[in-house]
Amino acid sequence: MSDMDDIASISASKLCRVTAVTASTDSVDFLYPIRPIDSVSLESFVTWTGKSSMEVFVKVIREDLRSGERKIAATSFLTFVALNEHNKPIPIPQIVPETEEERKLFETAEHRTEMRKHRREESKKFADYLVTKYPWE
Template sequence: MPTEKFCKDSLVVKTSRIFPIDTNNHNSLFGGKLMSYIDDVASISASRHSRSNVVTASTDSVDFLMPIRPTDSVCLESYVTHTGRSSMEVFVKVVAENLKTGERKLAATSFLTFVALDEEGKPTKIPQIVPQSAEEHMLFNTAEQRVKVRKDRREHSKAFAKVVKTDAPWI
């Protein structure tokens, strides 16, 4: 396995048409449907980078910037932007394209973290990422800030989990 890979080696592009069944009561793409698309393409990027099984460790954010309408197609682009020993940060860019006018707008962005697993389901070492384009360098250079926020949030979640009740509230 190589010790380094380029961001572009993990690039995944998925384009879908928006149908009425995919929309909510605001006549825009249902957020849960978009989130499913995001996790799908991001997991493929992580698998391409690591060439191993992967598991979603976290979804940092899904920032919905504009509605995606039934007159649009939705194009998702994902690639690995940062790596740890076995973890990968994946950026997903969501572009809505009006199919009549050709106008394209950034509709959403998302960052997810995946962990590469070996055949026994244990975290496994992965190649380091090498950015090339201006966008890749910007995301790579700002990744450490996101990693810190992610670690802090995880510690908060662990502490929170010790307090949250899991028994049935109706009993």
């Protein structure tokens, strides 16, 4: 998962050419196991842009080194925010999807964005019930 965040960070930074920090990670979906006889490659690209935030899609591809069979082993969506030298959000370039895959992910991004907003609101409410100090402090 750390590698997924790292490669997503590269895609985000390449788009905005400034520091981009992880704002959220959607669930990581593990679709197929990665076995010792597999090689692994990761691909990522920005699928949607807002004012200062962007959604980055990551796919993990496993390849059987003996047969050459390739499968998507895992996927995830991460959200990044572009920051200036004072760590304040800044406007970013908008993307234009080019491939069929990019267009499909772009078209479905609004729904994922709404789900993220709802999940964040719920997380904030839940955080009110969490303790920040232990009884012995």
